[in-house]
Amino acid sequence: LSCSLSPHLSSYDEDQGSRLTRKAKEAPFVPIGMVGFVAIVAYGLYKLKSRGNTKISLHLIHMHVAAQGFVVGTMTFGMGYSMYREFWAKPKP
Template sequence: MAGTPAVPEQTAKASTPAFVPFDFSQPPLIDGFNPSPKAKDDTFKEKFIRKTKENPFVPIGCLGTAGMLIYGLRAFHQGKTRHSQLLMRGRIFAQGFTVFAIIVGVFTTALKPKQ
């Protein structure tokens, strides 16, 4: 047996392709579920306006946070430490307001009846 060369085993190739359980080019079919067709893709501007109308407090909070941050950094740069500290505390309040507005908006959207 020592003199016989080792021959690698040959595997039989399947003539048919392997079974694919899902077609990834299409969404899955689920009994009792009919996905609503999407009318069209919104542009950034259209989506921003729609979301602002749904929950106007989030952009207000974001603008307030950014404004407080900019003015606080400007006051810090000018050496007005007391004014800078007050604006940084105001920024934290504005951030909390924004997070609260986001949470309220999510719950409002979740509780809104589907049309």
């Protein structure tokens, strides 16, 4: 029995870096959301020292809501952009 396999199996041969690059090109708003989330959390942790009279739990809740809001907003904008490209900006045949 002769089994001819493709010399290049894309899902198995690509390393993590090229896979991340390919996924970022397919959905560019995912890395933007991830970077924004990390930036907001880092800023919130930095500002933790100078929170004043605010309780730590309230500060962490505000930080969580801001980071989550950024990610949801980015996802919403990305879906809207994707829908625009697919339905309205597609050239008519």
